[in-house]
Amino acid sequence: MCKSVDIKVTEMSGCILLLQAWAFTRMPIISPVAPLQSPYPYARRWCIKKLxxxxxxxxxxxxxxxxxxHMLQDQFIWRSYLGLxxxxxxxxxxxxxxxxIICFHIVEMHQTDRVKLQFGHLQGIPEEARCLAEHHKMTTIKARQKAYTTLYSDEQNCWLHRELFTLDGDQLQTEEKPSNEYMQWYHSLPHRYASYGQFLTDPRQNQHAPTQASGSQ
Structure with missing residues (x-):
């Protein structure tokens, strides 16, 4: 996913169907309307005709x-499987x-501490995200030059003891939304939008500027 957000990248691998189901379930504003009687498994509900x-x-x-x-904070569903x-x-x-999360030479971070609401915990202002820039420089050819048991040994050890890094506290019984404190922090971030600037303006706020008549002094 980290490499796929590069503007120069035109392809991505992995279970795209799972990513689509995650996005459509949690962001209904971008999801097509599927029939009430959805097929099994769940992700297939958006792979049928007549959506x-x-x-x-x-x-x-x-x-x-x-x-x-333009999504509002209450339009994101954090716990879509609540009750199951x-x-x-x-x-x-x-x-x-x-x-x-390690797959051969590919390493990604399961950064759950930044999306605690998804797991039923209150979300405070998160710590700085872990940068995996050096990990993303690894290629299949470079990985073959090292023994797999020594490649990312610290990361593998973290995975083997993953039960020690679960989120603390009791899970909430209902879905909560981001706090005002969190939203103030979020709006202070410099890069929050995916659209180009001209698509972010509200045309209702544009005021007509009178033009000067041709030939007038």
Whole structure:
């Protein structure tokens, strides 16, 4: 995902269907309307015919960006699966672990401490995000030059002890929204929008400026 947000990147790998289901479930403002009787598994509900795109963008990048940039804080669903009890509660605790996710030479950070609301915990102002710039320089060729057991040994050790890095505190029984303190911090960030500047202005705020008549002094 980190490499895929580069403007020069035109492709991405992985389970795109899972990413789509995550986005459409939590951001209904960009999701097409699916039939009430959805097929199994859950993610297939947006892979069937006759979806309703009347009030949502479809295959339009700027349309998706526009909707997300203008989304209100109560339009994001943090706990879309609230009420669905996991089969094993102890396994669900591991989901909140702030740890490294490793797939061969690819390393990403499961930064759960920055999205605590998604896991049923109150969200304070998060610490600085961990930078994995050096990890992203690793390629398949470079990885072959090292033994896999020694490649990212610290990160692998963190993953093996992931139960030590789960979020603290009891889970909330209801979905909470970001606090005023958090939103003030969020609005202080310099880069918050995906759209170009001309798509962020409200045309109702544009005032007509009278033009000077041709030939007038």
């Amino acid at each position: 309703d795109y009347q009030n949502n963008p479809r295959h339009h990048l700027q349309g998706y960006r526009f909707r997300i940039d 009890a996991p089969q094993r509660h102890e396994d669900s605790l591991i989901w909140s672990s702030t740890t490294y």
